Amino acid sequence: MTETPLDGPRTWAELADPADPDQRPRLDLTWLTSRWHCIFGAGCRGIDAREPDAGCCTLGAHLTDDDDVARVGAAAEELGPDEWELHGVAAEEGWLAEDEDGERVTRVVDGACIFLNRPGFPAGAGCALHQHALAEGLEPLTTKPDVCWQVPLRRTYRDVERPDGTAYLEVGVGEYDRRAWGSGGHDLHWWCTGAPEAHTAGEPVYVSMRAELVELVGEEAYAVLVRICEDHLASVRALRGAGRRHLPLLVHPATEAASRRAR
Numbered sequence: 001m002t003e004t005p006l007d008g009p010r011t012w013a014e015l016a017d018p019a020d021p022d023q024r025p026r027l028d029l030t031w032l033t034s035r036w037h038c039i040f041g042a043g044c045r046g047i048d049a050r051e052p053d054a055g056c057c058t059l060g061a062h063l064t065d066d067d068d069v070a071r072v073g074a075a076a077e078e079l080g081p082d083e084w085e086l087h088g089v090a091a092e093e094g095w096l097a098e099d100e101d102g103e104r105v106t107r108v109v110d111g112a113c114i115f116l117n118r119p120g121f122p123a124g125a126g127c128a129l130h131q132h133a134l135a136e137g138l139e140p141l142t143t144k145p146d147v148c149w150q151v152p153l154r155r156t157y158r159d160v161e162r163p164d165g166t167a168y169l170e171v172g173v174g175e176y177d178r179r180a181w182g183s184g185g186h187d188l189h190w191w192c193t194g195a196p197e198a199h200t201a202g203e204p205v206y207v208s209m210r211a212e213l214v215e216l217v218g219e220e221a222y223a224v225l226v227r228i229c230e231d232h233l234a235s236v237r238a239l240r241g242a243g244r245r246h247l248p249l250l251v252h253p254a255t256e257a258a259s260r261r262a263r
Contacts, residue, residue, distance in 0.1 A: 003194035004253035006177055011250060013228050014170075018220040021168075024160075025217050027225055028174035029232045034252035035259075036152065036193060037201035037208060041125060044198075045190040053119050054112040056192075057127065060097070061113060061145040063104040068146050069096065072106075075129050075143035076115075083135075084128040085117040106145065139211045152176040152193045153209060155216050173216060196257035204229065 010030040017023050038044075046052040047059075063069045076095050081087040086109055095114050097107040107114040119125045127148070133140040141149035156172035177193050178185035185191070192198040201208060206229045214222045236250050251259075 003191065004196065004257060006179065006194065008253050010174075011232065013232075015221065015224050015228065017171075017218070018224065019218050023169040023171055025221050025225070026170050026172045027228065028172075029229060030250070030252050031175035031193075032173070032206040032213075032225070033204045033229050033233050033236075034175075034255040035199045035201045035203075036205055036252070036254070037198065039192065039198050044192065047188040047190060048111075049189040051111045053125065054116055056151065057113040057116045058108075058111060059113075060099075060106040060108040061148050062099075063096070063106070064146045069104060072129065072143070072145050075132065079128055079132055083123050083132055084115070085121045085123075086114050090114055141212055141215055149212060150176070150216070153205075153212055153216065154180050171217065173213070194254050196254045196261060199252065199255040199258040200262075204233070 010028055012026060013029055014024055014026045017025055040055045044052075044055050046054050047056050048054065051058045063072065073096070076084075076090065079087060084090070089109055090107075093107065095107055097105055099105050112118075113127075115128045117123060117125050117128050117131070123131060127140075127144065129143040129148075130140045133143040152175060154172075154174050154176040156174075158170040158172065159167060160170050161167045175193050178188060178191050181188065206213060206225060210222070213225065217225065232250070239250070
């Protein structure tokens with residue numbers, strides 16, 4: 001199924017952060033109310049056609065800061081060879097490496113991140129850090145690199161100065177589409193956020209990714225986010241009930257394409 005265009009119109013909402021008057025979350029409602037979900041192992045084609053079973057793990061993960069390195073390192077220490085297929089490789093070479101720019105990344109082994117368990121591994125295919133968190137009753141964001149648990153959410157920051165000279169920090173929360181990967185994103189074999197086959201979830205992103213969104217914007221701002229998303233969906237339902245064609249900015253194009261396919 002063809003991916004939907006990147007430049008369709010979007011509905012955005014900006015809100016005052018109840019916990020911090022100096023910042024304002026700016027939310028992509030078109031994305032947050034979409035029916036995207038991760039389909040790793042259930043139709044995911046992977047970003048590299050040569051490694052379709054690796055999903056988006058072929059490049060390894062960039063670590064954002066020392067805290068990120070420490071958190072992943074602590075989780076890696078808890079993994080045994082029964083949970084982590086490449087445990088022996090990590091013991092000999094380490095799980096942390098540097099890319100060509102000197103940035104810290106998870107080591108890539110045989111075409112994918114060192115933490116990726118391949119199909120056929122007894123504990124199951126997928127991220128060993130993710131699987132360990134679930135086995136321990138934890139949210140995966142407590143064990144995985146920042147970029148891994150955030151994707152496909154994208155958080156951005158922008159300093160905004162008002163005409164009266166006051167300022168605030170805008171915290172954008174939107175879709176991690178192909179462009180978020182940089183120029184190389186356009187060369188990915190496949191990317192899920194624009195793929196209708198990945199927009200078949202039973203609940204919208206703002207519900208399914210609650211833990212991640214709370215981590216990104218805080219509990220109080222998330223509560224406001226929920227109300228805004230619910231109002232947005234109510235507007236969509238009202239238009240559908242009236243038999244009116246959706247304005248493109250109200251529904252994510254991949255979610256709409258998946259809905260048409262299901263009808």
